[in-house]
Amino acid sequence: MERTNVPAADGWVAAVRSAELVGRHVAIARLADTDIALWRDADGRVNAWENRCPHRGMRLSLGSNTGTTLICRYHGWRFDSGTGACSFIPAHPRQIAPKAAAVRTYASAEKYGFVWVGFAKATGQPDIADTVPESPLTFRSLTFHAPLAAVHDALMHETGAVALGATAIRVQLRFYDTELSAVYLVAAQSAFATLVHGFAAEAVPESARLPLLRAQAEHLKTLRKTIVAQDYALTGRA
Amino acid sequence: MLVEAADRPESVLWDDWHVVAEITTLEQFGRMTSTLFERELLITREDKAVHVAYADGSGRIASTLKYGYVWASLGAGDRELVDFPEAAETDRHVLTVGSLGIRTSGLRLVENFIDVAHFPFVHTGYLGAEPDTEVQPYTIRVSADEVWVESGSCTQPMASAAAPGAAQIGYVFRVLRPYTVVLYKTNTHAPTRQDLLLLMVQPVSQERCIAHVLALVLNFEDARDIRSFQRLITGQDKPILENQRPSRLPLDPRSELPVRADAAGTAYRRWLVERGVSYGAIPPIRAVAFVG
Numbered sequence: 093m094e095r096t097n098v099p100a101a102d103g104w105v106a107a108v109r110s111a112e113l114v115g116r117h118v119a120i121a122r123l124a125d126t127d128i129a130l131w132r133d134a135d136g137r138v139n140a141w142e143n144r145c146p147h148r149g150m151r152l153s154l155g156s157n158t159g160t161t162l163i164c165r166y167h168g169w170r171f172d173s174g175t176g177a178c179s180f181i182p183a184h185p186r187q188i189a190p191k192a193a194a195v196r197t198y199a200s201a202e203k204y205g206f207v208w209v210g211f212a213k214a215t216g217q218p219d220i221a222d223t224v225p226e227s228p229l230t231f232r233s234l235t236f237h238a239p240l241a242a243v244h245d246a247l248m249h250e251t252g253a254v255a256l257g258a259t260a261i262r263v264q265l266r267f268y269d270t271e272l273s274a275v276y277l278v279a280a281q282s283a284f285a286t287l288v289h290g291f292a293a294e295a296v297p298e299s300a301r302l303p304l305l306r307a308q309a310e311h312l313k314t315l316r317k318t319i320v321a322q323d324y325a326l327t328g329r330a
Numbered sequence: 331m332l333v334e335a336a337d338r339p340e341s342v343l344w345d346d347w348h349v350v351a352e353i354t355t356l357e358q359f360g361r362m363t364s365t366l367f368e369r370e371l372l373i374t375r376e377d378k379a380v381h382v383a384y385a386d387g388s389g390r391i392a393s394t395l396k397y398g399y400v401w402a403s404l405g406a407g408d409r410e411l412v413d414f415p416e417a418a419e420t421d422r423h424v425l426t427v428g429s430l431g432i433r434t435s436g437l438r439l440v441e442n443f444i445d446v447a448h449f450p451f452v453h454t455g456y457l458g459a460e461p462d463t464e465v466q467p468y469t470i471r472v473s474a475d476e477v478w479v480e481s482g483s484c485t486q487p488m489a490s491a492a493a494p495g496a497a498q499i500g501y502v503f504r505v506l507r508p509y510t511v512v513l514y515k516t517n518t519h520a521p522t523r524q525d526l527l528l529l530m531v532q533p534v535s536q537e538r539c540i541a542h543v544l545a546l547v548l549n550f551e552d553a554r555d556i557r558s559f560q561r562l563i564t565g566q567d568k569p570i571l572e573n574q575r576p577s578r579l580p581l582d583p584r585s586e587l588p589v590r591a592d593a594a595g596t597a598y599r600r601w602l603v604e605r606g607v608s609y610g611a612i613p614p615i616r617a618v619a620f621v622g
Binding site for chain 2: 127143144146147148149150151154165166167168181182183184185186190192193
């Protein structure tokens with residue numbers, strides 16, 4: 093069986109919808125074979141951290157978000173919002189935590205209704221070089237068990253598809269008597285899994301939102317079935 | 331068989347005795363399967379004799395019965411079985427208190443067992459509670475091929491099913507074998523004597539194991555209380571252990587960041603390195619000289 097490596101994560105990658113980081117929730121995203129814990133502090137700042145406590149490898153996504161720190165579930169180590177530095181080790185409450193006790197952090201940004209994680213070479217802000225609303229209506233994100241290139245190809249066959257760089261595609265959606273412009277964002281989770289996000293690239297009237305979201309979700313699931321039905325593992329296509 | 335012979339673990343593990351079943355479970359069904367080092371085993375009981383064999387019919391395996399368990403060795407079976415003289419004391423009860431499958435390396439499980447720093451966070455209200463989180467200095471002794479961890483005492487809100495309330499509990503951990511560890515714990519009713527809690531890990535694969543816990547206790551009113559208490563404690567550890575990454579225990583001192591409270595875990599890891607254990611572990615990175 094031919095194996096392909098996951099494309100090295102590069103630049104800004106859309107991880108989760110901003111709306112998923114509510115309250116003290118700690119979300120997880122798997123991007124480029126890396127587990128990332130995402131949490132919003134009390135000031136609204138988003139942290140994108142390697143989902144692994146440097147102490148004993150515990151997934152930090154099971155920890156508690158206090159609003160200023162993330163507390164590891166295993167031994168209560170506290171890591172500061174922003175820097176990821178350890179500020180308290182309960183086993184040694186009167187000592188200063190060693191500098192090396194820091195979580196690996198990634199750059200993060202919020203744009204187009206999504207939280208983005210900055211991998212190597214991420215600079216400035218995520219930008220898909222297109223005119224879209226500030227806070228668009230976002231669709232439900234779906235994982236396709238297919239390589240990113242195959243998912244990108246398939247989305248390029250959608251009505252009116254125009255590539256906006258390597259990981260965004262503008263399409264025309266038509267459901268019932270509504271037609272509107274939308275953008276899909278693709279993110280490699282592994283060599284054989286791709287996360288597909290999407291949002292409406294124009295304002296959607298309140299009354300049309302729910303039917304649109306339902307129809308779009310059905311459409312994306314159908315598309316996923318046709319792509320995943322092709323056995324990439326056996327054909328070696330990637 | 332599930333794996334090639336090349337996946338056979340080191341002799342220190344392979345040739346040792348491992349718990350593969352509780353006798354009571356076997357009695358219930360007469361025959362059962364079990365997995366040890368990725369090899370499927372068939373355990374049968376005929377009259378009073380227990381037999382353990384490879385499930386694919388490729389041969390019989392050394393087995394014996396002790397402390398309510400069926401033990402098996404894939405090697406020659408000439409190693410000594412662990413032995414606890416306390417089990418023979420007339421006022422002591424020997425109780426198998428439960429077996430729980432955990433999706434992680436058995437070595438991670440042993441390290442968790444000898445770690446007191448997690449008590450206030452994982453066993454909150456039982457073995458510890460905030461703000462009493464400080465770990466007092468303790469001593470590590472490696473003697474007679476075993477690791478001994480002699481801690482001071484820590485305040486425990488409810489140290490056992492029989493504990494009347496919060497108490498200062500003295501702890502001694504003793505790692506006898508890579509997968510066998512015992513805790514000597516102050517008895518809350520007889521402070522001069524100790525209860526023993528044994529953890530025997532059944533290595534199913536490099537990233538799967540079964541935690542078998544045996545109690546050698548002085549007083550108990552109802553075995554169900556002890557079993558449900560220990561099941562609660564192991565059940566609290568399970569989601570922690572299954573969410574550690576990597577699942578295999580990293581033996582390189584630089585791969586995870588220990589503090590002084592982790593001296594027991596650090597000593598255990600070093601002891602495993604000295605014994606050449608790599609099954610269920612990530613061996614330390616060594617400088618390798620290439621010749622030619």
